[in-house]
Amino acid sequence: MLLIFKAYLSKAGHEVVTAIDGMAGLEKVAAFGPELIILDVNMPRMSGFEMAKQLKETEATKDIPIFIMTSLKQEANIKKGYDLGIEEYITKPTNIEHLKLKINKFLERKKTC
Amino acid sequence: MLDQLTHSPHFYHYLYLAVAFLAAFNILEVLFLLVHKTRMERNEIRKEALKRRVSTAIVTVTDPAEILPEPSDYVEYAAYSEAISSVLESFEGELAQRASGLVRKLGIDSYYRSMARDAVWYKRASAIDTLSAFRLPHNREFFLAVFRSEASADVRYRIVFGLSLLARGSEDIVAISKALSSLPYLTAKYTEDIFFNIITALKLAGKEEDFGKFLTAIMNDASIRPLIKRDCIAACHAAACERAATVVKRYFLTFKHEPEILIACVRSLVRMGNFDVIHEALFHPDWRVRLTGLKYAHLSKDDLLKDLKRLLHDSNYHIRVNAGQALARLGAPGAQALREAAGADDKFAAEAAAYALTLAEAAR
Numbered sequence: 001m002l003l004i005f006k007a008y009l010s011k012a013g014h015e016v017v018t019a020i021d022g023m024a025g026l027e028k029v030a031a032f033g034p035e036l037i038i039l040d041v042n043m044p045r046m047s048g049f050e051m052a053k054q055l056k057e058t059e060a061t062k063d064i065p066i067f068i069m070t071s072l073k074q075e076a077n078i079k080k081g082y083d084l085g086i087e088e089y090i091t092k093p094t095n096i097e098h099l100k101l102k103i104n105k106f107l108e109r110k111k112t113c
Numbered sequence: 114m115l116d117q118l119t120h121s122p123h124f125y126h127y128l129y130l131a132v133a134f135l136a137a138f139n140i141l142e143v144l145f146l147l148v149h150k151t152r153m154e155r156n157e158i159r160k161e162a163l164k165r166r167v168s169t170a171i172v173t174v175t176d177p178a179e180i181l182p183e184p185s186d187y188v189e190y191a192a193y194s195e196a197i198s199s200v201l202e203s204f205e206g207e208l209a210q211r212a213s214g215l216v217r218k219l220g221i222d223s224y225y226r227s228m229a230r231d232a233v234w235y236k237r238a239s240a241i242d243t244l245s246a247f248r249l250p251h252n253r254e255f256f257l258a259v260f261r262s263e264a265s266a267d268v269r270y271r272i273v274f275g276l277s278l279l280a281r282g283s284e285d286i287v288a289i290s291k292a293l294s295s296l297p298y299l300t301a302k303y304t305e306d307i308f309f310n311i312i313t314a315l316k317l318a319g320k321e322e323d324f325g326k327f328l329t330a331i332m333n334d335a336s337i338r339p340l341i342k343r344d345c346i347a348a349c350h351a352a353a354c355e356r357a358a359t360v361v362k363r364y365f366l367t368f369k370h371e372p373e374i375l376i377a378c379v380r381s382l383v384r385m386g387n388f389d390v391i392h393e394a395l396f397h398p399d400w401r402v403r404l405t406g407l408k409y410a411h412l413s414k415d416d417l418l419k420d421l422k423r424l425l426h427d428s429n430y431h432i433r434v435n436a437g438q439a440l441a442r443l444g445a446p447g448a449q450a451l452r453e454a455a456g457a458d459d460k461f462a463a464e465a466a467a468y469a470l471t472l473a474e475a476a477r
Binding site: 003007011069075092093094096097098 | 164165168171172173196199201202203204206208351384
């Protein structure tokens with residue numbers, strides 16, 4: 001999925017940085033300061049929920065929009081995601097075109113603010 | 114014998130020969146392992162590079178089969194199938210269509226179809242798993258044919274799972290249910306997953322109501338075990354099969370003496386927005402049904418205050434504790450009831466109420 005995202009969003013003109021797990025993700029966020037973060041939930045070492053929690057609790061990263069994209073469709077997980085303060089909870093399979101539109105909209109809104 | 118050997122003038126020759134042989138064997142073994150490891154690592158690198166190439170082609174080219182070569186060996190087929198499965202699992206729409214097209218155009222499904230007839234069972238199982246991940250409708254007939262001739266139970270489970278991903282209507286549900294019945298044993302999770310896949314596939318095909326018809330058909334069928342009926346309803350809950358709400362309600366009214374079915378019914382109906390069953394569940398003689406009702410009591414439109422207060426005095430510990438927490442979720446009137454119960458003579462009810470008040474306080 002990482003490969004697909006990277007290829008697709010790069011083609012759409014975005015600069016994409018990927019990480020294979022939550023710990024590496026936090027390091028990349030600190031190093032690159034992204035405008036938007038897309039997370040999976042099931043990741044090695046640190047889950048997407050834990051990573052989102054840490055990002056939303058940190059002053060420097062709490063305003064970065066987070067999208068969680070996962071195959072976990074249970075209501076409890078969706079609620080957990082939104083309770084952590086994430087912006088979008090997207091379940092797989094998803095339409096990447098729609099996802100691109102959402103990403104663009106979020107980034108535009110962020111620039112306007 | 115040993116004496117003869119040690120006193121033999123050739124003893125040391127034999128000994129040197131044996132040591133040399135063992136040393137040579139060890140060296141060859143280490144060399145073999147090193148070569149094998151290098152080969153595996155090279156294959157893995159080749160596979161990863163190819164997966165990246167296939168993924169990029171699916172994203173960037175309208176017809177990726179035009180620029181990708183046909184896979185030629187096991188590693189290449191594995192790379193193609195993993196890349197394609199990953200796309201199909203995560204994406205729908207145009208990307209999924211391109212990935213599916215690649216499977217047909219490059220003959221990837223033919224390769225795995227022939228592997229599904231291999232003499233070795235784990236190769237057959239692996240081939241069925243891969244074919245299932247492709248979710249190609251034309252594999253339905255193939256799966257059914259392979260199922261009829263397959264001897265290994267491990268492979269048969271996988272075939273039924275693959276079939277469940279391809280369900281397109283009532284006929285398929287019946288065929289899958291028959292296949293399920295022929296398996297040696299079933300776990301709740303496996304059966305629920307099968308029916309979850311069926312509902313999801315039916316939803317995609319715009320035939321969600323077919324699952325409701327199937328539930329109606331098996332309701333009074335004694336040949337279908339109650340636990341399978343329970344798993345069907347549990348799958349309705351997991352897949353939010355709202356078109357089956359009326360049938361699930363009928364199950365709730367019919368299977369009064371099957372607690373496991375009732376629990377599945379309450380969960381499903383609540384998820385579908387039907388909260389009427391909660392009140393009735395609180396009165397069921399089986400504590401597990403009462404417990405399920407308590408978990409959702411705060412959602413009920415009925416005034417449950419009196420019933421929840423009564424359940425604080427239930428003979429079952431789990432019911433008392435959960436009745437306390439259900440009262441706490443009701444807000445001010447529930448909290449007032451808990452404070453009253455905390456000072457009551459029934460020490461079990463008082464403990465449950467005090468515990469619920471402590472939890473509510475901590476949550477604030």
